Amino acid sequence: MKLGSGTYRILWEAHAWAGAVASVLLVGMFLLGVVSLFRHELMPWQEPRLRTPVAADEARALDTLQQWLDARVGKDGPSQLDVDLPAPYSPWLRLEWKERGGEKTAVWVNPLSGEQAPERSDLGYFLFLVHFLYPLPGGMLIAGLVAIVLLLVVGTGLVIQLGRFRKDWVRFRPREALRTAWGDLHKVLGSVGLPYQAVIAWTAAIICLNSAVLQPVVVRTAFDGDVDAGLKSIGYPRGAKPSKQPAEAPRVATVLARAREALPDARHYRFSMRNLGDAQAYVDVRGYARQGLHEFTTVRVSGKGEVLHVRQAGGPGATARLIESAYVLHSGLYAGMGLRLTYALLGIFSALCVLTGNLIWLERRARDMRRVDVLLARFTAGGCGAAAFALAAVFLANQLLPDTLTRRADWEHTIFFGSWCACVLGALLFPRPKVWSRWSLAISGGILFLLPWLDSWRNARRVFDPAGSPYVFCVELGLALLGVLFLVSAWAIGRIVPRDPRDARAPAPVLAHESP
Amino acid sequence: MSARTRRQRGVSWLLAAVLGAPLAALLVSVALPAVVPASSDVRYLVACIVVIPLMAAAPCMALLARSAARAWAGVLVASGAALLVLWRCLP
Numbered sequence: 001m002k003l004g005s006g007t008y009r010i011l012w013e014a015h016a017w018a019g020a021v022a023s024v025l026l027v028g029m030f031l032l033g034v035v036s037l038f039r040h041e042l043m044p045w046q047e048p049r050l051r052t053p054v055a056a057d058e059a060r061a062l063d064t065l066q067q068w069l070d071a072r073v074g075k076d077g078p079s080q081l082d083v084d085l086p087a088p089y090s091p092w093l094r095l096e097w098k099e100r101g102g103e104k105t106a107v108w109v110n111p112l113s114g115e116q117a118p119e120r121s122d123l124g125y126f127l128f129l130v131h132f133l134y135p136l137p138g139g140m141l142i143a144g145l146v147a148i149v150l151l152l153v154v155g156t157g158l159v160i161q162l163g164r165f166r167k168d169w170v171r172f173r174p175r176e177a178l179r180t181a182w183g184d185l186h187k188v189l190g191s192v193g194l195p196y197q198a199v200i201a202w203t204a205a206i207i208c209l210n211s212a213v214l215q216p217v218v219v220r221t222a223f224d225g226d227v228d229a230g231l232k233s234i235g236y237p238r239g240a241k242p243s244k245q246p247a248e249a250p251r252v253a254t255v256l257a258r259a260r261e262a263l264p265d266a267r268h269y270r271f272s273m274r275n276l277g278d279a280q281a282y283v284d285v286r287g288y289a290r291q292g293l294h295e296f297t298t299v300r301v302s303g304k305g306e307v308l309h310v311r312q313a314g315g316p317g318a319t320a321r322l323i324e325s326a327y328v329l330h331s332g333l334y335a336g337m338g339l340r341l342t343y344a345l346l347g348i349f350s351a352l353c354v355l356t357g358n359l360i361w362l363e364r365r366a367r368d369m370r371r372v373d374v375l376l377a378r379f380t381a382g383g384c385g386a387a388a389f390a391l392a393a394v395f396l397a398n399q400l401l402p403d404t405l406t407r408r409a410d411w412e413h414t415i416f417f418g419s420w421c422a423c424v425l426g427a428l429l430f431p432r433p434k435v436w437s438r439w440s441l442a443i444s445g446g447i448l449f450l451l452p453w454l455d456s457w458r459n460a461r462r463v464f465d466p467a468g469s470p471y472v473f474c475v476e477l478g479l480a481l482l483g484v485l486f487l488v489s490a491w492a493i494g495r496i497v498p499r500d501p502r503d504a505r506a507p508a509p510v511l512a513h514e515s516p
Numbered sequence: 517m518s519a520r521t522r523r524q525r526g527v528s529w530l531l532a533a534v535l536g537a538p539l540a541a542l543l544v545s546v547a548l549p550a551v552v553p554a555s556s557d558v559r560y561l562v563a564c565i566v567v568i569p570l571m572a573a574a575p576c577m578a579l580l581a582r583s584a585a586r587a588w589a590g591v592l593v594a595s596g597a598a599l600l601v602l603w604r605c606l607p
Binding site for chain 2: 213218225318
């Protein structure tokens with residue numbers, strides 16, 4: 001299919017403008033998405049006490065948890081509590097609850113000794129939330145809109161490339177003019193990652209828009225305002241309200257046994273306890289049951305040990321199955337580590353694709369920059385560098401902030417957002433945004449590359465030690481590779497030669513990379 | 517038509533495509549379940565399925581309109597109808 005020149009130009013402009021505007025967030029979202037894929041495996045890195053295995057079986061862990069609950073429930077303990085059971089990557093119990101003032105508290109409990117330690121960092125989970133822009137006001141809605149823009153960019157890119165795929169798949173001309181080389185790389189990365197980007201954009205839009213807009217409003221338009229019916233339709237019915245009758249803490253071993261009887265194939269990983277200390281107490285036992293694109297299970301068990309509700313993987317209705325499939329597809333949960341590594345590689349390709357697209361756009365407009373172009377160029381250059389810089393800064397903060405610091409996790413969050421904003425503002429104010437962006441990438445790469453050595457020095461251990469924790473070894477390898485990638489990207493951007501000022505007002509030529 | 521007038525019409529057109537059309541599409545998506553004659557779960561499903569194609573297609577339709585005024589008229593008619601439905605459903 002051959003497009004008319006007018007249609008081609010409109011599609012190219014739409015593709016370029018939408019990509020350039022969204023690139024500020026897209027590069028960061030792709031990078032954070034890559035990190036989020038391994039957020040569980042990151043736990044021993046962010047929380048060094050989890051690196052040592054604990055010789056406690058499940059019965060012992062449940063016994064320790066029961067003692068913790070019996071000592072607090074009905075006294076000064078919380079009425080809501082979430083407990084993550086020990087897993088290969090985190091051999092301690094993780095407990096989280098809300099204080100009376102609404103502030104969240106999280107602690108680690110050693111399943112063998114019962115030793116309790118405050119949570120040092122929630123780095124992996126925080127980066128997972130930032131991937132969806134969840135901590136920002138209206139963030140999920142913005143993330144949904146960015147996903148739709150990405151879908152538009154992928155769609156226009158597909159139409160532009162129709163009939164050229166076979167030729168552009170393997171064409172890379174690094175010795176040609178700079179824009180041609182960037183264009184080739186952009187098309188190779190875009191062609192390879194197109195199905196992945198389309199799936200990620202579509203599923204992200206469903207996840208984010210459903211959470212931010214659809215659920216709150218559709219409960220009025222589709223369920224006539226019946227919130228209970230809405231929640232029941234996705235398999236998470238509302239629990240009973242407290243009866244004000246005191247009761248003992250639930251027997252966690254019984255609760256887990258009931259959950260296993262109800263769903264024997266699921267891996268139950270979390271207790272969500274509600275109305276603790278009340279006769280209407282209940283526990284939602286969350287689980288994973290890999291059934292294609294359906295994954296999440298819940299068994300609700302009362303404080304007395306009766307099964308109240310079972311949510312099979314996928315949920316009860318078509319909508320629940322659609323939303324869950326979107327999430328599972330987006331997160332790569334439907335297969336093993338190999339798929340997640342592929343997702344990570346394609347995520348990095350996608351971030352690079354956005355970056356190269358941005359460079360083409362800047363190169364093309366460099367001849368006649370209006371004020372809005374200059375501003376957008378600075379903003380996008382700053383935004384792309386800022387994502388890498390904030391990622392490096394938060395990992396460095398995780399290493400260097402003192403363990404005794406009050407609200408240490410909040411400090412990490414502040415450093416992440418602070419460095420992101422400072423980097424974007426710096427690009428807006430610094431006379432040469434491209435240099436700013438290059439140095440942001442170079443510094444980030446340097447920090448990430450050196451982090452394994454810093455961690456090994458702080459924890460008095462060998463760096464890249466395959467005999468130690470396998471999770472720490474893999475994280476070290478991942479950080480060093482990401483660091484090298486950022487350093488190489490900074491070097492490649494540095495190869496952009498300044499344009500001859502005599503050409504500054506020359507008309508924009510026919511796109512070099514579109515010539516046969 | 518002067519260059520200034522053309523540029524002004526361009527900005528209005530662009531605003532209709534970038535802001536007005538996606539917002540109208542979102543409003544239509546959340547209002548649609550109220551008028552679909554089906555069970556509650558299916559109505560929710562309809563909203564989930566139509567929201568993305570509508571939001572992706574709406575800016576394209578605004579850009580393909582014959583004029584900025586027509587683009588805005590489409591945005592306003594769709595938004596108005598959706599708001600009317602939502603006004604009847606929301607407390």
